[in-house]
Amino acid sequence: MRSANIARIDEGELLLSEGKAAEALRLFEQVLEAGADFMALHGRASALHMLGRSVEALADFDAALRLRPGDMAATANRSHVLQAMGRPEEALEGYDRILKSRPEVASILYSRSNALQALNRLDEALVG
Numbered sequence: 001m002r003s004a005n006i007a008r009i010d011e012g013e014l015l016l017s018e019g020k021a022a023e024a025l026r027l028f029e030q031v032l033e034a035g036a037d038f039m040a041l042h043g044r045a046s047a048l049h050m051l052g053r054s055v056e057a058l059a060d061f062d063a064a065l066r067l068r069p070g071d072m073a074a075t076a077n078r079s080h081v082l083q084a085m086g087r088p089e090e091a092l093e094g095y096d097r098i099l100k101s102r103p104e105v106a107s108i109l110y111s112r113s114n115a116l117q118a119l120n121r122l123d124e125a126l127v128g
Contacts, residue, residue, distance in 0.1 A: 005031045005040070012043045021050035038067045042074055049077070054085050072098055076108060083111065088118035 008027045015024035028044035031037055045060035061078035065071060079094030095112040098105065116125035 005034060005037065009037075009039045009043060012040075012047070016043065016046055016050070019050070021047040025051065036063070036067060038064050038071070038074075041067065042071075042077070045074075045081075046077060049081050049084070054081050057081050058085070070097075072102065072105075076111070079115075080111065083115055083118070086118075088115040091115045092119070 008031050012024040012027035012031075015021075015027070025044060025047040028040045028047060031040035032044065041060050041064035045057045045064060048054075048060060049057035058078065058081050061074055061081060064074045065078065068074065075094045075098055079091040082088070082091040082094070092112060092115040095108050095115060098108050099112065102108070113125040116122070
C-alpha cells in the first residue's frame, strides 16, 4: 500500500507541474484517505491553492507543518498563500523564519520584499 501511495504522490506532483491541479487533488486525497501524510498534505495544499481555494490550502499547510515542523518548502508555500490572501504580516513571519537559517535563498528574499512592500515598509524592502 505504501508504494501505491508514493506512486500517487509522485503522479500528483507531476500533474501539479503540468498545471493539472484538479487531477492532482484527487490523487492526494486518495493518499490522505489512508491517513495523514506530509507529502500528500503538502501536495493537496498546493493543488487547492492553484484552484483558488486558499483557506483550505492554508489549513493543509498548517497540518503538514504539524507533521514536519519547520519544513522550509511548507513554510514558504504557507507564506505564499498568506500573501495571496492579503495577509502580508503573517507571510513575513514565515519568510523571516526561513531566512534565519537560510539567508541566501533568493526566492524567499524576493517574497519577503514583496510582503514588506505590501505593508508599505519600502525602506526595509529595498535593504532586504
